[in-house]
Amino acid sequence: MTVNSVKLCYRNKTILAPMVRIGSLPMRLLALDLGADIVYSEELIDIKMLQCKRVVNEVLNTIDFVAPNERIIFRTCERERDHVVFQMGTADAERALAAAKFVENDVAGIDINMGCPKKFSIQGGMGAALLSNPDKIEMILSTLVKGICKPVTCKIRILPSLKDTLDLVKRIEKTGIAAIAIHGRKEEERPQHPVHCDVIKAIAEAISIPVIANGGSHDYIKEYSDIEAFRQATAASSVMVARAAMWNPSIFRKEGLQPLEKVMKEYIKYAVRFDNHYINTKYCLCQMLREQLESPLGKKLHAAQSSQNIWREYPAQITPKMCLLEWCHKEKLPQPVYETVQRPSNGLFCSVVTVAEQKYKSSMWDKSKKLAEQAAAIVCLRTLGLPTGELSEGKDQYLQKRKWEGPGFLNGREAENGLSEGAPHKRLHARSL
Numbered sequence: 071m072t073v074n075s076v077k078l079c080y081r082n083k084t085i086l087a088p089m090v091r092i093g094s095l096p097m098r099l100l101a102l103d104l105g106a107d108i109v110y111s112e113e114l115i116d117i118k119m120l121q122c123k124r125v126v127n128e129v130l131n132t133i134d135f136v137a138p139n140e141r142i143i144f145r146t147c148e149r150e151r152d153h154v155v156f157q158m159g160t161a162d163a164e165r166a167l168a169a170a171k172f173v174e175n176d177v178a179g180i181d182i183n184m185g186c187p188k189k190f191s192i193q194g195g196m197g198a199a200l201l202s203n204p205d206k207i208e209m210i211l212s213t214l215v216k217g218i219c220k221p222v223t224c225k226i227r228i229l230p231s232l233k234d235t236l237d238l239v240k241r242i243e244k245t246g247i248a249a250i251a252i253h254g255r256k257e258e259e260r261p262q263h264p265v266h267c268d269v270i271k272a273i274a275e276a277i278s279i280p281v282i283a284n285g286g287s288h289d290y291i292k293e294y295s296d297i298e299a300f301r302q303a304t305a306a307s308s309v310m311v312a313r314a315a316m317w318n319p320s321i322f323r324k325e326g327l328q329p330l331e332k333v334m335k336e337y338i339k340y341a342v343r344f345d346n347h348y349i350n351t352k353y354c355l356c357q358m359l360r361e362q363l364e365s366p367l368g369k370k371l372h373a374a375q376s377s378q379n380i381w382r383e384y385p386a387q388i389t390p391k392m393c394l395l396e397w398c399h400k401e402k403l404p405q406p407v408y409e410t411v412q413r414p415s416n417g418l419f420c421s422v423v424t425v426a427e428q429k430y431k432s433s434m435w436d437k438s439k440k441l442a443e444q445a446a447a448i449v450c451l452r453t454l455g456l457p458t459g460e461l462s463e464g465k466d467q468y469l470q471k472r473k474w475e476g477p478g479f480l481n482g483r484e485a486e487n488g489l490s491e492g493a494p495h496k497r498l499h500a501r502s503l
């Protein structure tokens with residue numbers, strides 16, 4: 071049996087579960103701040119990861135895995151490096167290995183999703199489809215365990231019979247994985263069905279690697295102390311929480327739940343700092359608000375068409391775009407209008423912002439629309455002699471690290487990588503058109 075070099079320990083841990091659309095960087099960082107020990111990324115498909123390029127983003131201090139269409143597929147940062155487990159969807163051992171090798175230096179562990187019952191996964195032979203193909207499970211897991219240095223885990227659902235479930239987990243254990251997460255429901259069971267604690271317990275008693283119990287949000291986990299109760303009920307080593315954390319990430323807080331409004335503010339701060347897409351931000355906030363979506367705050371959130379709209383409910387100065395927007399509000403000017411063009415030859419973006427009928431533009435081309443807009447905002451702010459939101463005086467470590475260096479604020483490394491262009495002397499050149 072090959073045993074992986076286990077740096078991450080999966081015993082006595084509270085873990086943020088993988089959640090598509092929820093588990094992006096802001097939620098993971100917030101969960102860590104609030105007490106989670108380990109945070110799983112949302113499931114990302116191996117094929118998609120292999121199409122990405124790895125980009126060191128010196129502006130946000132993140133590592134980005136960027137798809138050919140410039141979409142950020144996975145964004146991570148130093149703060150979570152020793153805590154984040156990258157969850158992958160795969161149906162092929164060699165492809166899984168290639169994708170795992172691609173990300174392993176930026177994450178603490180790799181997990182394979184073997185529980186997703188969605189049509190997309192099943193049709194592709196991924197997720198819960200793997201549960202009926204133990205040979206493939208064995209091949210994928212042992213290839214990963216042998217091929218990478220970080221601990222490997224998998225997340226499964228239980229099978230229709232206890233015997234088959236126990237046979238499967240014993241076989242999985244032999245691959246040398248570091249731990250196994252058990253979502254205590256069968257493939258056809260929905261989240262509102264009761265979780266089978268007895269089956270998780272039988273698994274925990276049958277194998278010796280750490281078992282991570284999952285599935286308790288609906289029936290068991292309403293506050294922090296329930297996490298331990300669920301662990302005991304399942305005799306598991308650790309507990310993984312999905313929905314209860316999605317509804318209120320302060321579920322991980324030993325001192326108890328925080329008011330939703332406070333948690334939402336903290337979430338938004340991270341969403342803005344890390345340039346999270348506003349649709350994703352809005353989705354996560356809507357999940358937190360749940361029954362309160364009809365409240366005045368819920369209605370505002372529902373109507374929000376941009377991060378700015380969301381942020382205005384929770385003012386804090388962060389990005390150049392925000393500074394400019396706030397200034398326009400103060401001056402009773404119409405809000406800035408951004409027009410962005412993409413150069414077909416290299417896919418880079420350039421943005422022009424119109425404020426008080428004047429147009430401002432960076433001389434640089436940037437790798438994403440968002441960066442190009444921030445660059446245009448900086449040019450405008452500098453030309454008008456306004457603060458750009460540079461937060462060197464801020465106390466917060468993330469804020470201090472931000473590098474809003476100028477209109478073309480990509481650094482030399484990115485320029486070398488062909489992600490930015492233009493003569494260096496032009497990078498700080500600001501102009502209004």
Ligand code: FNR
Pocket residue numbers: 087088089090091092111112113157183184185186225253261284285286287288310311312313314316
């Ligand atoms: C999930 N779940 C899930 N599981 C997984 O392995 N990979 C994923 O990407 C997702 N995505 C996802 C999104 C959302 C919005 C939800 C609510 C759930 C399943 C999740 O990790 C967990 O197994 C179940 O929700 C059961 O745990 P709780 O909710 O009872 O703690």
